[in-house]
Each structure stands twice: as structure tokens, then as C-alpha cells.
Amino acid sequence: MSILVLNSGSSSLKFALLDPESGEVGLSGLAERLGTPEAAVRLERGGERQTRTLAGGSYAEAFGVLLTELAAFGLRDAVSAVGHRIVHGGERFSAPVRLTPEVLDAVRACIPLAPLHNPANLAGVEAAQRAFPELPHVGVFDTAFHQTMPPVAYRYAVPEAWYREHGVRRYGFHGTSHAYVAERAAELLGRPLAELRLVTAHLGNGSSVCAVDGGKSVDSSMGLTPLEGLVMGTRSGDLDPGLHEYVAGQTGLALGGVMRALNKESGLLGLSGLTNDMRELEAAAEGGHAGARLALDVFVYRLARYVAAMGVALGRIDALVFTGGIGENSALVRSRTLERLGLLGFGVDEAANARTVRGEAGHISAQGRVPVLVVPTNEELMIARQTAQVVAEAGQE
Ligand code: AMP
Numbered sequence: 001m002s003i004l005v006l007n008s009g010s011s012s013l014k015f016a017l018l019d020p021e022s023g024e025v026g027l028s029g030l031a032e033r034l035g036t037p038e039a040a041v042r043l044e045r046g047g048e049r050q051t052r053t054l055a056g057g058s059y060a061e062a063f064g065v066l067l068t069e070l071a072a073f074g075l076r077d078a079v080s081a082v083g084h085r086i087v088h089g090g091e092r093f094s095a096p097v098r099l100t101p102e103v104l105d106a107v108r109a110c111i112p113l114a115p116l117h118n119p120a121n122l123a124g125v126e127a128a129q130r131a132f133p134e135l136p137h138v139g140v141f142d143t144a145f146h147q148t149m150p151p152v153a154y155r156y157a158v159p160e161a162w163y164r165e166h167g168v169r170r171y172g173f174h175g176t177s178h179a180y181v182a183e184r185a186a187e188l189l190g191r192p193l194a195e196l197r198l199v200t201a202h203l204g205n206g207s208s209v210c211a212v213d214g215g216k217s218v219d220s221s222m223g224l225t226p227l228e229g230l231v232m233g234t235r236s237g238d239l240d241p242g243l244h245e246y247v248a249g250q251t252g253l254a255l256g257g258v259m260r261a262l263n264k265e266s267g268l269l270g271l272s273g274l275t276n277d278m279r280e281l282e283a284a285a286e287g288g289h290a291g292a293r294l295a296l297d298v299f300v301y302r303l304a305r306y307v308a309a310m311g312v313a314l315g316r317i318d319a320l321v322f323t324g325g326i327g328e329n330s331a332l333v334r335s336r337t338l339e340r341l342g343l344l345g346f347g348v349d350e351a352a353n354a355r356t357v358r359g360e361a362g363h364i365s366a367q368g369r370v371p372v373l374v375v376p377t378n379e380e381l382m383i384a385r386q387t388a389q390v391v392a393e394a395g396q397e
Contacts, residue, residue, distance in 0.1 A: 002026055002078045003384035004070075004132075007085040008124025010116055011035050013062045016380040017075055020388040023381045026075050031062035041065050045073065063127045081136045082128050083387030085176070085379070087117035087226075089141030090167055096144065096386040098394060099125055099137040107139065113167065113224070136394070138387040145175025148216040153313060156223075170228070172220030174202045178210040179217075180382040181323045181375040186215075188361060188373055189319060197314040199307050202377065203333065204324035205233040205276065209306045211313035219313035221306050227262060230306060231299045233276035236266035238302070271295035278326045278333070300333060304340035311344060319371040320346065322364075328376050329357050334364060338372060345370045 001021075007014040016028040031041035031054065039057030043050050043065075054061045070076045084099065090110045097103055104125065111118045129137055146154075154170040155163065162168035178200045185200070186193035193215040200210045207230040211219040221229030221237075231237045244258050253261070261270075269276040272295035274284055284292035311317050320341075322334055331353045338348040347369035356362035356374045365372040 001080050001388065002075070003081050003083050003387050004079045004128075005083045005085070005380045005383045005387070006124050006128055007379075007383075008059070008120050008127075010120040013041075013059060013066075013124065014380075015066055016384075017070070017079065018380060018384050020381070020384040023378070023384075025380075026078070027069060027073060028380075029066060029069070031059075031065070033057070034059050034062060043069060045069075059123060060127065063124075063131070067131055079132065079135060081138060081387050081391045082132055083138050083140055083383040084121060084125050084128070085142065085383060086121045086139040087142045087173065088114035088171065089139070089143045090171070091147070091169075093139070093141045093144050094147035096138050096140040096390050098390055099129075099139045103139065113171070136391050138390045140176060140383045140386050142173045142175050143171045145179045146172030146210070146217040146220050149218055149220065153219040168224060170220065170223040172208070172210065172217060173222045173226045174206065174208045174210070174220075175217065176379045176382045176386075177202045177323060177377040178208075178212060178220075179215075180379065181321050181377055182210075182212040182215060184361070184375045185319060185321045185373050188363070188375065189371060191318075196318045197316055198319050198321060199310045199314070199317055200321045200323065201303065201307065201327055202324045203230075203303070203322065203326035203330075206235065207232045207237075207303075207324065207326070209303070209310055211310040213314055219310060221310075231271070231295075231302050232267045233278075234264050234267045234269045236262045236270065268295045268299060271298055278330055282330065282332055296333075296336075300336045300340065303333075304337050307337070307341060308344060317344060317370060319373060322372070322374045323377040328359055328374055331357060334372075334374070338365075346372060348372070 002017050003020050005016045011034045013031040017026040027045045029041055029043040033039045035057055039054040041052050041062050052065060086107055088110045090113060092106050181200050182198050185198055186196055198212040200212055202208055206226055209221040210217055227235050229237050247258050272281055272291040274291055275281060281292045281295055285296050326333055335348050335353050338346045347366035349364055349366045353364040356364055359376045362374050364374055
């Protein structure tokens with residue numbers, strides 16, 4: 001059994017064909033910069049990599065490459081279902097579901113909550129349903145895992161009608177990743193997930209922290225949209241809501257312009273004035289660049305503050321888990337964050353921390369301190385597993 005997993009963004013398409021049991025990947029690829037002259041797709045099969053440029057640069061062309069490659073390797077008939085990453089499922093979806101016309105209407109209804117992501121996800125579903133009309137298609141929502149958050153964590157202190165009539169509440173994102181690394185962490189700790197209280201930190205271009213109690217999300221640093229919470233590559237994370245009006249008044253920017261700046265020109269990029277890339281920031285900070293140093297300091301400070309806050313949601317922290325491009329690779333960010341969290345019983349084993357990079361799992365806490373794990377995330381595998389499960393359950397009905 002092979003599941004085709006699709007993650008369709010506004011300018012990218014990530015795909016993988018994989019066995020949901022073994023995790024073995026038959027073919028994977030990433031098309032980026034779609035809609036620009038630099039559009040290209042990187043393919044990987046059996047350790048071999050190739051890059052193809054996409055002359056027209058469109059999503060349809062990238063999808064066409066996927067279909068051609070599947071056929072060329074004789075993999076087309078092996079696909080038994082398609083799993084789609086869908087960013088926003090609102091309050092409607094707390095689990096993965098078969099993408100029926102009625103479900104797709106509900107995903108469309110969530111577009112105002114995720115105007116950049118959901119339309120791209122839906123375009124991917126339409127393309128895949130045209131290409132594989134005979135197969136089941138399943139939606140796996142980024143928000144679903146967080147539907148177990150209690151009202152005390154998900155309600156904003158705003159007029160109640162905004163919540164009731166317009167869904168203004170905290171939703172949380174990166175759910176697939178947080179759920180996956182929480183399960184893996186329990187395996188690595190050799191303890192049942194049901195009895196663990198974990199803080200998971202997904203740190204990549206987008207970053208969020210999640211409080212996971214017995215395998216269920218009870219709080220997330222992300223809110224109504226993926227802008228709230230931690231400092232991210234180009235997103236500001238938390239700020240004073242009064243800032244919008246003030247900045248608009250001072251700069252003459254319209255609200256759309258302020259939002260664009262908070263999403264695209266802020267975070268590590270805004271603070272450093274240099275880059276949104278943590279690797280480059282670390283090198284620049286080492287070389288004495290003041291903006292890069294400040295960006296790193298604020299990133300780590302906000303992260304540590306949020307980990308401590310998740311302790312309130314959980315009552316105790318049994319382990320902290322780092323994942324995502326930064327969480328898996330930046331020994332510096334991990335070490336500096338743990339340094340700030342000494343009051344909660346954290347301490348780092350610097351040698352183990354320095355060794356744990358390049359997608360390896362490992363324990364990095366000092367002897368006798370609260371366990372800290374690095375766990376490579378695998379959203380594709382989680383989506384494949386959940387898709388297979390939905391299909392199997394439907395078969396039993
Ligand atoms: P992601 O969105 O999960 O792919 O993560 C992207 C982020 O991970 C970027 O900020 C990268 O600079 C960062 N990253 C990847 N490798 C490293 C590394 N070796 N050291 C520090 N940051 C890294």
C-alpha cells in the first residue's frame with residue numbers, strides 16, 4: 001500500500017509517495033518558486049536527486065512532473081489513496097476526513113481564516129482529484145490536533161459575538177508535526193504517551209510551541225492565524241494589537257500593508273535587517289553582526305518564555321522536544337534556550353547537544369535534569385498514516 005501525500009502551497013508543491021507502515025519513500029519532490037521564472041522541482045528517488053526547471057512555472061506543470069515521474073517508475077498503480085495537508089479546518093474538523101464535496105465546501109468556508117493557505121490547498125485537491133478520480137482523497141488539518149484545547153486556552157478576551165459569529169478564537173497550527181513528535185518522544189522515553197506531559201517546539205521558518213497532555217494538545221503558541229506566538233523567519237509573532245493603528249498612522253501604510261510587513265518583513269529578518277535564515281544568522285552573529293545577535297537573543301528569549309508558559313497549561317513538564325529545521329539542527333538555539341530555563345529544572349549536556357544535528361534523534365539533557373529530546377519531524381509519514389487509517393475505517397463500515 002502506498003499513499004501519495006500532497007502539501008500544496010501558494011508557490012510550492014511538496015509531495016511524497018510512501019508506505020504508511022514502514023515509512024519507506026518511493027518518490028518525493030519539492031517544487032518551489034511557482035509563479036516565477038525560477039520555478040523548479042527537485043525530485044528524489046532511492047537516494048538519487050535531480051532538479052527540473054519548470055518553463056511555465058505553474059502549479060499545473062509541477063503536478064504534471066509528479067504524474068510523469070510516477071508513470072515512468074511504474075508507481076502510478078501503486079497509489080491507493082491521496083492524503084492532503086489542509087492548513088485551516090476551523091472548529092469543524094478535529095480529525096482527518098475523506099474529502100467529499102460537502103467537506104470541501106466546509107474547507108472553502110474556512111478561506112477567510114487562512115486566505116493564503118486554504119485556496120492553495122483546495123487547488124491541490126482539485127488537481128489530484130482530476131488525476132486520480134478513482135482514489136479516496138483524505139484531508140489532514142494542521143488545526144485538528146489542537147481542537148482538544150480547553151476554552152481557557154483558546155478564547156480571546158474580546159466581545160463574545162466575535163467568537164460566536166465569526167470564529168474569532170485561537171486554533172493553533174503545525175498540529176501534524178506536534179502530534180508526530182509527541183508520539184516519537186514517548187517511544188524514545190520508553191513511556192506511554194497517555195501519561196506524559198510534553199512541551200513540543202516546532203522551530204522552522206514558521207515556529208510554534210505546543211503543550212501536549214496525554215497525547216492531546218492543551219495549548220499552542222499560535223492563534224487565530226499562524227502569526228501569533230514565537231518569533232519566526234519573517235513573521236513577528238506576539239505584539240501589541242495597538243501597534244497596527246499606530247504604525248498605520250505613522251507610516252501611512254493601509255492595514256493590508258501593515259499585515260504584509262508583519263507576515264513577510266518581520267521576525268528574524270526584521271530584527272536582524274539581514275536574513276530570515278537561522279544558519280546565516282548564526283554565522284553573522286559569530287562574526288559580530290549586532291542585528292543578527294539581537295535577532296537570535298529575541299528568538300531564544302521568546303521561545304524560553306513560551307516553554308515556561310506551557311508549564312502552566314500542563315502543571316508539570318516531563319520532557320521538552322525540539323523539532324523543525326532549527327529545532328533539529330541548531331545546537332546553539334537549543335543550548336541557549338535551555339540555559340534560560342534552568343528555573344524549571346532544565347540543563348543541557350553540551351556534548352550530546354553538539355552531536356545531535358542533521359535530522360538525528362537524541363537526548364540532550366544533562367544527567368538528572370528534565371529530559372530534552374531532539375526528534376526529526378515527519379509530517380508526510382503522519383499524513384500517510386492518518387490517510388491509511390481513514391481509508392481502512394471507511395472500508396470496515
Ligand atoms: P524548516 O522550515 O523546518 O525547513 O526550517 C528552516 C529553518 O531551519 C531555516 O531558518 C534554516 O536556517 C534552519 N536551519 C536548517 N539547518 C540549520 C542548521 N544546521 N543550523 C541552524 N539552522 C538551520
